[in-house]
Amino acid sequence: MHFFVYIVFGILLICLQTTVLPLFPRIFAQYDLLVPLIVFLTLFRSSVGIMPVIIITGCLMDLLSGGGGVYIICYFLIFAVFRNTPGYFHFKHPVLFQIVLLLAVLVENFVFNIVLSIQAQAFHLSLNAGKILVVQTLWALISGSFFYHLFNFVFKEIDQLIAGGLREKI
Secondary structure, three states: OHHHHHHHHHHHHHHHHHHOHHHOHHHHOOOOOHHHHHHHHHHHOOOOOHHHHHHHHHHHHHHHHOOOOHHHHHHHHHHHHHOOHHHHOOOOHHHHHHHHHHHHHHHHHHHHHHHHHHHHOOOOOOHHHHHHHHHHHHHHHHHHHHHHHHHHHHHHHHHHHHHHHHHHHO
16 A cells, blocks of 8 residues: 555656646756655665655656666665665654755766766766756755655555554454
8 A cells, every 4th residue: 555655656746847847947957856755765664665666756757758767776776875774873854864865866966977977978077067966955955854744744644544444444
């Protein structure tokens, strides 16, 4: 059941990202709304249903953007790097989420720049790429708390609904 909720959230965020955010390209600068979802699932949810969500949402983003597997690589790398983070750091959950979200945005931009450098067969630093990184980092700072509280509230309610439904049937 959780898997379906994660997929629905992923698809809703993909729809929002591909329909609304392009209307404001200078404001949002290609901020990936799935990164907060992947970070939240990686840090605070069981890893059983996360891999299919990463694969499905990554495939959808790659299909919609022509990324050729870049989004799947980014999401899987975020999952692999930060999966055991809550065991090492004992910050409060919102602080840990914010720190990992910022690092995940940096990881995603790093992977994108490596792929672009491989395609161009040269490494180029540009002011535009730096501006996009700054805007995405600012959006991660601004939206991190909102996404944490939204996901925490919704997924706790879903957990109670599922657990309550199971208790009533027994």
